[in-house]
Ligand SMILES: Nc1ncnc2c1ncn2[C@@H]1O[C@H](COP(=O)(O)OP(=O)(O)O)[C@@H](O)[C@H]1O
């Protein structure tokens with residue numbers, strides 16, 4: 369029997385046992401579709417987080433007080449010391465480093481924003497004019513500390529706050545109070561929505577000196593640093609550590625994290641997560657494979673007398689084995705193909721439902737899903753096909 | 769030519785050994801018309817299956833056209849069945865999913881013939897067996913006589929040297945049975961060896977040679 373005839377004959381069989389075939393193909397389809405959709409979701413989430421994280425800055429380094437290495441706490445803690453605070457002077461030192469393009473000191477706190485008869489609690493960022501470019505924020509109107517007037521009582525409002533407090537007029541030039549201190553609105557942020565948990569539409573930005581006095585502190589919460597280039601990130605990190613060690617009397621009591629490293633970590637974690645869900649989905653494919661095996665065994669049983677007939681008219685065992693093999697191939701190939709299509713459709717629907725989520729199944733996942741489907745189908749058919757091939761012709765013929 | 773010497777087939781039922789064939793010696797020339805008769809359980813089907821290489825004897829040797837076939841490989845025996853032997857069964861054994869034409873085509877597919885030539889030969893055969901108008905029907909849509917005609921057409925399409933029929937009329941009315949036997953006899957007229965297992969004395973008497981089996985032994989071997 370030729371290969372083409374084998375496949376043609378087994379195709380006819382698949383078609384004539386319609387319900388049975390549809391059910392197996394459905395099981396395979398769901399398995400492959402699950403792999404495709406779940407990896408699309410996982411990889412989409414990974415890309416989403418990476419994009420979000422990339423959007424908060426470029427070549428960003430974050431300097432924070434205290435030692436937060438994996439090796440343990442700040443070594444001085446054992447001696448009852450607390451880590452030295454970061455100060456504005458530290459920030460200015462970093463600004464002079466050759467690897468650093470710009471820096472922004474940062475203080476964060478809550479305060480009451482009030483104007484005319486409105487009042488609400490807002491998140492206050494204290495920084496300098498570089499915060500806006502470093503954090504990839506944009507001003508819709510006005511400016512912030514344009515003339516290096518660091519001590520002036522300027523305030524930048526998030527877009528939502530601006531329209532809330534000054535619904536009828538432009539906010540620029542208006543007076544507003546933060547905890548009873550007077551500020552002049554110098555700029556309004558462009559609407560950006562949420563990035564990394566912060567809703568930038570509902571924050572205010574004031575000069576860092578104002579913030580320190582508002583919150584009655586001399587220390588900084590963070591220093592944001594932008595390296596000159598991607599290659600400058602690591603040298604910048606080294607330089608920052610060295611500079612602040614000197615400035616802190618030889619104590620290594622600060623931590624520098626790079627956006628790059630965090631990005632890589634998120635990327636790794638979410639990639640591992642995607643692999644894990646793909647693996648779980650693949651288990652449903654193995655279940656489908658077991659289903660194929662069961663159904664093929666039933667088929668051998670059902671068609672025993674037919675197998676006897678084929679032997680009587682001269683089919684060698686190899687032909688019979690291959691007929692059943694080909695039947696399983698059709699079923700799993702159809703399942704894999706439909707599963708791939710359904711999976712792509714599912715991913716498309718995910719993307720339509722959540723436009724922010726780039727839910728594209730990675731190629732490796734689609735290939736793996738299809739391969740596992742075909743492999744389990746083939747493996748599952750070996751036992752039934754061998755059983756059919758080994759049937760005793762006379763006994764098979766006598767079976768009703 | 770079929771030459772059996774000391775052919776023995778033993779079935780084991782628990783402790784018991786049943787000699788379905790008990791040292792059979794038999795020679796059948798090409799072109800003979802032989803009826804195998806005997807009571808139920810006498811070994812008729814087993815003898816036919818051994819001759820058709822469907823069953824392996826436990827002892828003895830079998831030469832077909834001068835060549836010992838008892839210890840050929842499974843694939844070689846399958847090839848002999850394909851090329852030299854045509855089986856006809858009491859219960860027709862048509863594949864229910866396939867049409868009459870497709871059932872008849874099966875042996876040609878197994879032998880790897882090209883589709884165009886297959887179609888030609890199937891059409892010729894359908895015509896010869898007066899089945900052209902039933903070509904696209906499935907077995908369930910055919911009468912018993914038509915089904916057996918399809919089965920005989922399938923058995924002959926490879927132009928075998930021997931047709932082995934195991935009670936081919938057992939499931940048919942007498943009248944239809946006689947027609948089916950006539951059809952088989954036509955094939956014998958063209959030179960094919962015809963071996964028919966039958967219960968029916970009247971049908972058996974139409975053969976040119978009657979073998980009487982009992983307990984796996986040939987009791988009488990009568991030529992007329
Ligand atoms: N697969 C088998 N297992 C056990 N005994 C069998 C088997 N096939 C046939 N026999 C026995 O062998 C003997 C001959 O059987 P068979 O050739 O079918 O007889 P017949 O066709 O003449 O009725 C019977 O006694 C039958 O019971």
Ligand SMILES: [Mg+2]
Pocket residue numbers: 812813814
């Ligand atoms: Mg019998």
